[in-house]
Amino acid sequence: MDEKRACFENALRENPLNAVAHNNLAYILHYDFCEYALARVHYERAIAIAPKNAITFSNFADLLCEQFGEYDLAKQMYEQALSVEPANGAFHNSLGLLLKNHFADYAAARCHYENAVAADPSETGYHFNLGMLLEIHFDDYAGARLHFEQIVRTDPTDMQALRHLGSILSEYFSEQEAAENCWSKVMSIVDPHFELDNEELEARILAYGSTRNNGL
DSSP states (O other): HHHHHHHHHHHHOOOOOOOOHHHHHHHHHTTSSHHHHHHHHHHHHHHHHHHTTTHHHHHHHHHIIIIIIOHHHHHHHHHHHHHHOOTHHHHHHHHHHHHHHHHHHHHHHHHHHHHHHHHHHTTHHHHHHHHHHHHHOOHHHHHHHHHHHHHHOOOOOHHHOOOOOOOOHHHHHHHHHHHHHHHHHHHHHTTTOOOOOOOHHHHHHHHTTTTTOOOO
């Protein structure tokens, strides 16, 4: 990583207006060297040089959220990224998380999660975020169910999705057999050699169901 840093620094000595080098140096300063203030300087320079580079806006927004707590500015940066690449699922998902976690703007978060899913339906993380939002903040259990089911179709070993799907099936659709199937899969993933009788399985269901509101 030291070699990469030296490479980007040398590139900037040769051409201080190299926006890509500024962005790449900022990225490794952020994640590999934990030099957040210096990373910010280079992101800001990259944006000043190339104000249409969407990934730089998104990277800078990540830094602002993670290390500076400047959520209003981060929101502006994600919005700038989306103004350049309006169909980028990762940008929509990141902005949705920000709006949910720091602005409690659940309606706007829902819109961005939906755009993320539309942009990349194969990304299970987008489905999970939307499913959790629908379950917890909109009481839309049917909608949440669809997204958790999509995750399980894509990855039958996703324990988080199985756990929340089982809870929804049991609590809101009275589909106890299907719920027990979800919980059984969770327990078999945790320990493939562990067998539960019906009474113990029901106890596990209740235990996991009580934590259903945990998640992104």
